[in-house]
Amino acid sequence: MSEACKQGEWVEIHYVVLKPEERSHDVPDDTKKVPLECWIKGWALSSGTTGGQIEIRTPANRIVKGTLTRVNPGYAHTFGPGVPELSSVGRELKAMLKEGN
Amino acid sequence: MSRDLSYNAVMARRGEIMKKALGIEYDEFIQSEIAFDYEGMMEKAGYSLDKVRQIQQQTGVGNTPLLELKNITRLVRKTSKKGYGASILVKDEAANPSGSFKDRRASVSVYHAKKLGYPGVLAATSGNYGAAVASQANMMNLGCIIVQEVFDSRHLGQPEIIEKSRKCEAYGAEVVQLTVGPELFYSALIMLEETGYFNASLYSPFGISGVETLGYELVEQVRARYGKDPAYIVVTHAGGGNVTGTARGALKAGAVNSNIIGASVDLSGLHMASDIDFNKKSFTTGHTGFGVPFATWPDRTDVPKNAARPLRYLDRYVTVTQGEVFYVTEALAHVEGLERGPAGNTSLAAAIPLARQLPEDEIVVVQETEYTGAGKHPQAQLDFARRNGVKVIRGEPKQNVPGKVIAIPENFSQLDITEMDLERMRRSYIRNAVTRNNVTEVTQEELGFLAEDAKASPAFVASVLEGLGVKV
Numbered sequence: 260m261s262e263a264c265k266q267g268e269w270v271e272i273h274y275v276v277l278k279p280e281e282r283s284h285d286v287p288d289d290t291k292k293v294p295l296e297c298w299i300k301g302w303a304l305s306s307g308t309t310g311g312q313i314e315i316r317t318p319a320n321r322i323v324k325g326t327l328t329r330v331n332p333g334y335a336h337t338f339g340p341g342v343p344e345l346s347s348v349g350r351e352l353k354a355m356l357k358e359g360n
Numbered sequence: 361m362s363r364d365l366s367y368n369a370v371m372a373r374r375g376e377i378m379k380k381a382l383g384i385e386y387d388e389f390i391q392s393e394i395a396f397d398y399e400g401m402m403e404k405a406g407y408s409l410d411k412v413r414q415i416q417q418q419t420g421v422g423n424t425p426l427l428e429l430k431n432i433t434r435l436v437r438k439t440s441k442k443g444y445g446a447s448i449l450v451k452d453e454a455a456n457p458s459g460s461f462k463d464r465r466a467s468v469s470v471y472h473a474k475k476l477g478y479p480g481v482l483a484a485t486s487g488n489y490g491a492a493v494a495s496q497a498n499m500m501n502l503g504c505i506i507v508q509e510v511f512d513s514r515h516l517g518q519p520e521i522i523e524k525s526r527k528c529e530a531y532g533a534e535v536v537q538l539t540v541g542p543e544l545f546y547s548a549l550i551m552l553e554e555t556g557y558f559n560a561s562l563y564s565p566f567g568i569s570g571v572e573t574l575g576y577e578l579v580e581q582v583r584a585r586y587g588k589d590p591a592y593i594v595v596t597h598a599g600g601g602n603v604t605g606t607a608r609g610a611l612k613a614g615a616v617n618s619n620i621i622g623a624s625v626d627l628s629g630l631h632m633a634s635d636i637d638f639n640k641k642s643f644t645t646g647h648t649g650f651g652v653p654f655a656t657w658p659d660r661t662d663v664p665k666n667a668a669r670p671l672r673y674l675d676r677y678v679t680v681t682q683g684e685v686f687y688v689t690e691a692l693a694h695v696e697g698l699e700r701g702p703a704g705n706t707s708l709a710a711a712i713p714l715a716r717q718l719p720e721d722e723i724v725v726v727q728e729t730e731y732t733g734a735g736k737h738p739q740a741q742l743d744f745a746r747r748n749g750v751k752v753i754r755g756e757p758k759q760n761v762p763g764k765v766i767a768i769p770e771n772f773s774q775l776d777i778t779e780m781d782l783e784r785m786r787r788s789y790i791r792n793a794v795t796r797n798n799v800t801e802v803t804q805e806e807l808g809f810l811a812e813d814a815k816a817s818p819a820f821v822a823s824v825l826e827g828l829g830v831k832v
């Protein structure tokens with residue numbers, strides 16, 4: 260689903276820095292098969308829609324051009340779900356502290 | 361007047377770009393292809409310990425608490441021979457402004473950039489250092505760009521690195537997120553050229569002198585409270601700045617008998633620049649993937665001569681498994697009431713078996729903690745590992761296989777270390793020094809430099825050189 264941004268909105272863009280054939284000779288084979296890609300966030304210099312080209316002004320005041328990927332991008336990383344292999348470690352150690360002295 | 365931005369053209373300009381972006385005349389210290397005046401560089405290009413303390417006081421860096429881990433020490437004694445089990449203390453570096461010891465490193469670089477009139481600072485790092493530079497830059501009213509290696513080719517990022525991006529953005533820095541590959545350096549060079557920013561390199565004398573206060577403070581704190589020096593100072597080791605700066609500071613405090621023990625998570629077998637291996641690891645720093653190559657060849661960085669030279673200072677180097685560090689992270693939260701991030705817990709995991717080797721009245725210092733949060737938490741990491749095909753089980757540490765199996769220990773007594781062969785690493789360093797510089801003959805002075813740099817005897821260096829067919 261495409262999203263639209265207005266001029267001045269906080270957005271994320273994407274561009275390819277190096278195509279596979281332009282990559283450094285010393286990268287492993289699996290890495291050499293794929294491009295070096297880049298994502299940067301900044302303020303849109305014009306309106307635009309995701310998938311289209313747009314220019315942004317970055318927090319360091321650079322002007323960078325790329326494909327609009329997200330509008331008002333946020334974060335989705337979390338503390339993670341419960342992990343059964345970890346959930347009893349604390350209880351075990353507390354029990355061990357109580358044993359003996 | 362447009363610059364040629366092709367990979368080869370930019371890399372060919374690297375010397376010139378770096379000189380402008382660092383302001384250090386390395387030539388002044390370089391004596392030959394192999395030798396350079398390390399102490400001279402640290403003294404003349406860096407800052408004195410007193411000056412660093414003053415700089416750090418201005419930005420609220422350092423003077424972190426030293427906490428005694430009483431319950432973990434009790435658990436150590438319960439699993440040691442009678443009369444054994446040293447007290448374990450931890451330096452709570454998470455108390456620094458951006459949440460890790462990296463503030464010490466950033467504070468001096470950013471101070472220097474400000475003093476020299478640079479408009480901003482740039483750092484190429486996927487680690488806590490980015491947040492540290494961004495935080496210090498704000499205090500000094502400088503612009504900031506952080507260049508990070510974040511994603512694999514599926515646009516999937518390690519949750520810990522995503523968190524590190526978020527934290528830099530929370531400080532308002534420009535964050536450049538790249539996919540895997542060493543060409544991150546090329547991107548950084550382009551931006552240094554474009555912006556005229558200072559290169560807040562992790563490996564300059566500024567950064568390393570910033571860490572010296574950590575070693576100095578901890579020795580002072582241990583002496584004031586216990587009337588003695590620590591037997592062991594255990595340091596989470598990756599690029600080598602943590603070991604180098606801490607050891608130099610401890611030595612400046614006169615703690616000549618404290619052993620400096622580096623600790624890394626064992627990630628052997630995983631290639632650091634591999635698109636496929638990238639998301640198979642549950643640790644983004646403090647692991648052997650950095651620890652070994654940087655110790656055996658420090659001059660692989662963005663500066664002509666690396667100020668982080670861990671072999672000079674390491675008395676021992678040990679590894680622990682990913683599962684052990686997760687277990688110990690739980691222990692720290694549940695029995696000590698300290699919820700802290702991953703990297704510092706690597707040295708804590710090593711400190712537990714190390715403390716068992718010492719009598720009860722000795723002291724082992726874990727020299728750092730770091731902040732934790734979404735993405736950095738063990739649950740986030742283990743969930744990510746599982747989704748990337750890694751098996752998570754309860755089991756003995758030796759069941760861990762980097763990239764395949766994470767075994768959370770079944771009990772406290774299983775925590776252990778694997779001793780790395782430092783002599784082999786010293787040999788490997790000497791080999792790198794001659795092969796990478798293409799030399800077939802070295803002078804007595806160069807041999808002396810190699811001995812110092814590898815912390816080896818001249819006789820040892822001479823025998824390794826002979827084995828390599830290099831004439832002296």
Ligand SMILES: Cc1ncc(COP(=O)(O)O)c(C=O)c1O
Nearest residue numbers: 488597598599600601602645703
């Ligand atoms: C919290 C923390 N501890 C330890 C390290 C390792 O330090 P160094 O790379 O200087 O060896 C890092 C750096 O990546 C870190 O962020």
